[in-house]
Amino acid sequence: MQDRVKAILAGLDLWAEWPSPTQRRIVGAALESFAERGFHGTSLKHIAAGSGLSTAALYVHFASKEELLFALSRRGHALARDLVAQAAEGEPARALSVLVAAFTHWHAEHRTIARVVQYEQSALEHGHALEIAALRRDTERIVRDLLGRGVDAGVFAVSDVPGAAAAVLSLGIDVARWYGPRGRWSPHELAELYADLAARMLGVP
Amino acid sequence: MQDRVKAILAGLDLWAEWPSPTQRRIVGAALESFAERGFHGTSLKHIAAGSGLSTAALYVHFASKEELLFALSRRGHALARDLVAQAAEGEPARALSVLVAAFTHWHAEHRTIARVVQYEQSALEHGHALEIAALRRDTERIVRDLLGRGVDAGVFAVSDVPGAAAAVLSLGIDVARWYGPRGRWSPHELAELYADLAARMLGVP
DNA sequence: GTCTATATTTCGATAGAC
DNA sequence: GTCTATCGAAATATAGAC
Numbered sequence: 001m002q003d004r005v006k007a008i009l010a011g012l013d014l015w016a017e018w019p020s021p022t023q024r025r026i027v028g029a030a031l032e033s034f035a036e037r038g039f040h041g042t043s044l045k046h047i048a049a050g051s052g053l054s055t056a057a058l059y060v061h062f063a064s065k066e067e068l069l070f071a072l073s074r075r076g077h078a079l080a081r082d083l084v085a086q087a088a089e090g091e092p093a094r095a096l097s098v099l100v101a102a103f104t105h106w107h108a109e110h111r112t113i114a115r116v117v118q119y120e121q122s123a124l125e126h127g128h129a130l131e132i133a134a135l136r137r138d139t140e141r142i143v144r145d146l147l148g149r150g151v152d153a154g155v156f157a158v159s160d161v162p163g164a165a166a167a168v169l170s171l172g173i174d175v176a177r178w179y180g181p182r183g184r185w186s187p188h189e190l191a192e193l194y195a196d197l198a199a200r201m202l203g204v205p
Numbered sequence: 206m207q208d209r210v211k212a213i214l215a216g217l218d219l220w221a222e223w224p225s226p227t228q229r230r231i232v233g234a235a236l237e238s239f240a241e242r243g244f245h246g247t248s249l250k251h252i253a254a255g256s257g258l259s260t261a262a263l264y265v266h267f268a269s270k271e272e273l274l275f276a277l278s279r280r281g282h283a284l285a286r287d288l289v290a291q292a293a294e295g296e297p298a299r300a301l302s303v304l305v306a307a308f309t310h311w312h313a314e315h316r317t318i319a320r321v322v323q324y325e326q327s328a329l330e331h332g333h334a335l336e337i338a339a340l341r342r343d344t345e346r347i348v349r350d351l352l353g354r355g356v357d358a359g360v361f362a363v364s365d366v367p368g369a370a371a372a373v374l375s376l377g378i379d380v381a382r383w384y385g386p387r388g389r390w391s392p393h394e395l396a397e398l399y400a401d402l403a404a405r406m407l408g409v410p
Numbered sequence: 411g412t413c414t415a416t417a418t419t420t421c422g423a424t425a426g427a428c
Numbered sequence: 429g430t431c432t433a434t435c436g437a438a439a440t441a442t443a444g445a446c
Contacts, residue, residue, distance in 0.1 A: 022429085037327060040245035044422060056424080057430050065422070118382065119324060122242060162389060163398045170379035171372055177323065178375075184367060193368045201406040227411085248439065262412050264441070 001094065005102045005191065008086050012079050012106070014113060017071070023061050025051040030068050035112035039069050039123035069120060070128040076117040077135040080106070081142070088142050092150030093204050096168075099146065100198040101191040103172035107179070108187035114176035143169060150202065157203030168198050206299065210307045210396065213291050217284050217311070219318060222276070228266050230256040235273050240317035244274050244328035274325060275333040281322040282340040285311070286347070293347050297355030298409050301373075304351065305403040306396040308377035312384070313392035319381035348374060355407065362408030373403050 018024050029050025033042040044055040044065060051058075062068045083106055087099035107114045124132060144165040150156035158164045171194050185193070223229050234255025238247040249260040249270060256263075267273045288311055292304035312319040329337060349370040355361035363369045376399050390398070 038243055038245055040243055041328065043420080045420090053429095054431060055422080056432080059423070060429055123246065159401075160398055163395070164402065166383065167376055167399065167402050170383075171375055173382070174375035174379045177378070178371065190368070193365055194372060196364075197369065197372050197406045200408060201402045203405060249441085250439090258411095259413060260440080261414080261442080265411055270440070 001097055001101065001195075002192075004087075004098050005105065008083055008098070008102045009105060009109075011086070012083060014075060014079065014110070017075050020061075022051075022053075026053070026058060026061055027068070027072065031072060031112045031116065034069065034072065034120060035115040039065075039120050066123070066125055066128070069116070070124060070132075072113065072116050073120060073124065073128075073132055074135070076113040077132055077139075079113070080117060081135050081139045084139050084142050088146045092146060092153055093155045093199070095146055096150065096156075096202065096204070097195040097199055099143070100168060100172065101195040103169075104175055104194040105187045105191040107172050107175040108185075108190055111176050111179055114173075118173050118176050140165065140169065147202070155204060164202060167201065171198060206302055206306065206400075209292075209303050210310065213288055213303070213307045214310060214314075216291070217288060219280060219284065219315070222280050225266075227256075227258075231258070231263060231266055232273070232277065236277060236317045236321065239274065239277065239325060240320040244270075244325050271328070271330055271333070274321070275329060275337075277318065277321050278325065278329065278333075278337055279340070281318040282337055282344075284318070285322060286340055286344045289344050289347050293351040297351060297358055298360045298404070300351055301355065301361075301407065301409070302400040302404055304348070305373060305377065306400040308374070309380055309399040310392045310396035312377050312380040313390075313395050316381050316384055319378075323378050323381050345370065345374065352407070360409060369407060372406065376403060 015024055015027075018027050026047065029047045030042070032050060033046040037046070042065075044058060047065075047068075048055045048058060058068075062071070080103075083102055084099060087102050088095050121129060121132060144162055147156060147158060147161045147165050147168070151158055151161060156164075175190065175194075179187075179190070220229055220232075223232050231252065235247070235252045237255060238251040242251070247270075249263060252270075252273075253260045253263060263273075267276070285308075288307055289304060292307050293300050326334060326337060349367055352361060352363060352366045352370050352373075356363055356366060361369075380395065380399075384392075384395070
């Protein structure tokens, strides 16, 4: 299982969308500040200082602060969906463990982008929010479908598939809220633990 | 179990701290906006409009916007800790079910205050944040102690008590992020479902 | 206690030189 | 592509009349 988790995580590249070094500095600084203070708590001065540029220079690379958030949120949502889609392939019990482990590991190790993904949706403009919501629905449906397959195959004992799917996702998502790198668990240890807890939750024999 | 959950929830009163009707209108408007847009996304105009007052009138009742957040956050954290403390009494397996049901129900039904509690800590001033952190530690320790008691009594099968406690709390906390009153579950239904999932997660026989 | 009016700062975004 | 300088709007908070 661990090899498959490792392979999925290694295949994800947050930065692929931004080839230029300057753009990466800007995006990185925005990411840190959005994750720490939230979108509305972040000023352009924070991003400018974090990337070593003036506030005016930011506008050469991004049309607005909200466009920067949107680009980050879209990229993060696409990564999370790809992670879940890859993990959900194959035999349900094993897929569930891989999914929870990879999802949890990602939320712990990439806490900054995960926080933007999970907690900054309300700062998006309406049209952008709609596009993001579609990515979220994809992710949720993949998990529900996996649970449904497992129930049909008799390896999960679950009375409410959408409810159990919400619970499985919540385990990983909430890690972005509380996890700190100086804490008790490495991302890997937490992933193993949560995969085990989720399997028990679903009644895997 | 349901009677005990109901009794605990009925004993919690968010408004006890604010006897005056005007204060309640202000606190209520701030709560709605903080939950919807976050602290930094909320302006005094939002709160003034929501409470039917001018921005200047707000300062008769609260020293600053941050003091208003602090008062709300402290009250919400105290309620959550009291809920958990009451639920954790008694036989571990039953206490765990009561705790998860009441905690989940509260996060669904009182989503606004729950969101302030769970997601607006970083907007607090340093001294205020320290006071809030102490309340959070109390809550977390109560849950860890309950799980430890259950393991000692042989009713929970858990290899990592702090890790399992984090997972149990995450189930309820994340409800504040995604739950909507127009969704698939009533707070009561979700509470029952999550109490069952948590019991399985902890290996309750 | 509430209002209108306003002080002061900071915000996102733009202009124009280099 | 980056800078300094600045615009206009919006933010928090206060002054003073009623």
